[in-house]
Amino acid sequence: MKVLIIPSWYPYPQKPTAGRFFLDQAIALSRNSNYEYEILNWGQNEYQLQIRHPFAAVSKIVNYLTAKTETRNITPNLKEIKIPHLTWTSRLFYGNIKALVKKLDSLSRPDIIHSYVTFPAGFLAFRLAEKWKIPYIISEHSGPFPFPEYVIRNKVSKKITLPLHNASAVLAVSRFLQAQILSSCSVQSIVIPNLVDTDFYQPADKEEGKCFSFFSLSILTYAKGVMDLVDAFALAVQKGLDADLYIGGDGYLRSKIKQKITKYHLEHRLHLLGYLTPQQALEQYQKCDCYILPSHIESFSLVLLEAMACGKPTLATDCGGPRDIVTPETGILIPPKKPFLMAEAMLKMKENINNYSPARIREICITNYSPPVICKKITAIYQNILQK
Known part of the structure; x- marks a missing residue:
């Protein structure tokens, strides 16, 4: 054929x-x-x-x-x-x-x-x-x-x-x-x-003693929900979240995000990584404790699979495609465009991180994707x- x-x-x-x-x-x-x-x-x-x-x-x-x-x-x-x-x-x-x-x-x-x-x-x-x-x-x-x-x-x-x-x-x-x-x-x-290439996206040994961290990767646009994510992270920190947020990717909102970082005094907590090669993205998936997707609409979401292949739980907006991917066993779904609820979910994720099995999350990814x-x-x- x-x-x-x-x-x-x-x-x-x-x-x-x-x-x-x-x-x-x-x-x-x-x-x-x-x-x-x-x-x-x-x-x-x-x-x-x-x-x-x-x-x-x-x-x-x-x-x-x-x-x-x-x-x-x-x-x-x-x-x-x-x-x-x-x-x-x-x-x-x-x-x-x-x-x-x-x-x-x-x-x-x-x-x-x-x-x-x-x-x-x-x-x-x-x-x-x-x-x-x-x-x-x-x-x-x-x-x-x-x-x-x-x-x-x-x-x-x-x-x-x-x-x-x-x-x-x-x-x-x-x-x-x-x-x-x-x-x-x-x-x-x-x-x-x-x-998803489950041979390339694989777990790595966890670094001991590092601060809890979230990772997100997307074009920096309103539709990708990055402004919601920054607002949610600021709210979560105000509520006592001790964590870092790493955002990969570039776009027209970069300068506005920098302004919010200064406004919320998050200079040492929120890190803009810029464009990432696949290898650099892999390293961030492996380092983070949870992947977060704040989009307003997605027909699917390959980044969720990449994170899952690395054994990471995901926190995602219920914006379309993620509904097929995220389950209670692999992460948390929240409504889109709701920074307050996202902040609550970030606090919940850190508190319950040990309830997620990296091996099981990767197994689900391999079995289905x-x-x-x-x-x-x-x-x-x-x-x-x-x-x-």
Whole structure:
């Protein structure tokens, strides 16, 4: 069987984490099955032009003009096919995605297409499958679904509905996202969660004598709840919490967070770590006592799995996807946008930390989210579709 994987985002040298999950899952699929895989890289991020960044757009155009079509083997049965293509906002001529179909005439016909996120990848899969007369599936990850740019006068764009209604299967990463797809597009989907690399994310020996600490990793935006987290931590400290908070990631709220740190006199308690590589993030997961997720909405939450794989309990907002992940055995769920309740949960977590078993938390993660488990579910979908 030959599978063409089409991700909506893809890593490149200037942004190695952009779409990294899609590439990681493709690698995991290749290592956990004997099928032949190809992953399409058209420069999803690398050659995407944005009006609000005109100077960067000029640089991207220059890079595009010198880019070459090429292939490389990532694993013995996973090949990356790079076919450079300029794209832009989907509001203008479908973001130039329709033109990409003609560029892909050189590709050999696969047996099935697996696309990640309905637009642009799912839409491209729809067009290619129509041309090749083969089935395709869509794995949806977006949160919220659909993105506001695809809703016009309360009606979901055909860029979303056409691919979804014609797919042989639609996969959703959580029950929350499954419900959103059904309510907005009247499409049934199958819940298959994200996977986490449980070989990379592993527990480490606990440092003795260190202060209790919480860790959070995200883009510093309002939607990720980082301002709520800072307020909650300040409240908890006022109530007697003796702990440190480490926040990884960067974003436009960094300066506002610094102002709050000064306002609340948390200079020696709240630590902004900035951008973290996967290795640096792993070290923070291993060092912390609890991972905390303050988001307002998440279709899933891979960071919760990464923390669990390291044996850490999690404190998360009940903002969608986390509802499938966090249980009383692995952590605490609280309502989003409620700093007071988050502060209470932080105090409760520290008080009851010894009731959580790191070994059991990791076991639950491996049983439900490890690569062999998730890849088996995905490849079963391929088989069922091709046997019809």
